[in-house]
Amino acid sequence: GAVVSQHPSWVICKSGTSVKIECRSLDFQATTMFWYRQFPKQSLMLMATSNEGSKATYEQGVEKDKFLINHASLTLSTLTVTSAHPEDSSFYICSARGDKSNTGELFFGEGSRLTVL
Amino acid sequence: AQRVTQPEKLLSVFKGAPVELKCNYSYSGSPELFWYVQYSRQRLQLLLRHISRESIKGFTADLNKGETSFHLKKPFAQEEDSAMYYCALGRGSARQLTFGSGTQLTVLP
Numbered sequence: 001g002a003v004v005s006q007h008p009s010w011v012i013c014k015s016g017t018s019v020k021i022e023c024r025s026l027d028f029q030a031t032t033m034f035w036y037r038q039f040p041k042q043s044l045m046l047m048a049t050s051n052e053g054s055k056a057t058y059e060q061g062v063e064k065d066k067f068l069i070n071h072a073s074l075t076l077s078t079l080t081v082t083s084a085h086p087e088d089s090s091f092y093i094c095s096a097r098g099d100k101s102n103t104g105e106l107f108f109g110e111g112s113r114l115t116v117l
Numbered sequence: 118a119q120r121v122t123q124p125e126k127l128l129s130v131f132k133g134a135p136v137e138l139k140c141n142y143s144y145s146g147s148p149e150l151f152w153y154v155q156y157s158r159q160r161l162q163l164l165l166r167h168i169s170r171e172s173i174k175g176f177t178a179d180l181n182k183g184e185t186s187f188h189l190k191k192p193f194a195q196e197e198d199s200a201m202y203y204c205a206l207g208r209g210s211a212r213q214l215t216f217g218s219g220t221q222l223t224v225l226p
Contacts, residue, residue, distance in 0.1 A: 032211055034213065034214070043217060044216045093161070108161040109160065
């Protein structure tokens with residue numbers, strides 16, 4: 001199947017700094033990418049839907065100024081956690097779909113673990 | 118609002134025994150249901166989707182709109198089936214996924 005890669009897989013930062021996480025579709029063009037957040041022993045919570053070349057659509061309760069999403073190309077979406085605080089520590093996962101009909105399979109990245117000290 | 122419920126966090130069965138992972142949903146629109154699996158130290162991957170009506174690795178799931186359920190079943194569990202299983206509901210024009218809380222299946226030898 002298609003491959004989605006995230007980088008970095010693990011990042012530790014100081015409180016107040018900003019952290020960028022990349023999500024790349026390696027062998028297909030991702031028309032739509034999704035960002036999720038997963039707390040320990042909990043489910044994946046959708047944060048936002050990202051379409052190439054347009055603004056991301058955020059889920060209710062997700063601060064768009066806190067979690068900046070950019071989908072500048074068909075193979076790359078980035079999530080920037082601005083002014084990170086310890087409560088932002090979590091596992092962030094992206095997924096991508098290559099078909100414009102939105103019926104195709106979603107492929108998931110391996111996740112990025114953020115720890116804010 | 119949409120919701121996916123997986124009542125069992127943990128489920129253990131012996132090898133060769135039947136297994137059923139429960140999933141119930143609530144959604145006002147026409148539901149599209151999926152099962153995703155995450156093996157140890159691996160990424161989430163699609164196991165099956167209700168519209169395909171197929172059997173993958175011996176697993177099947179039938180959408181029951183009357184009971185709003187999409188339970189995952191396998192008649193004879195194997196040790197390699199041990200993993201985390203998530204039921205998910207697709208919604209909206211972009212088919213965003215709402216996940217259940219997951220069930221950790223352990224198949225004992």
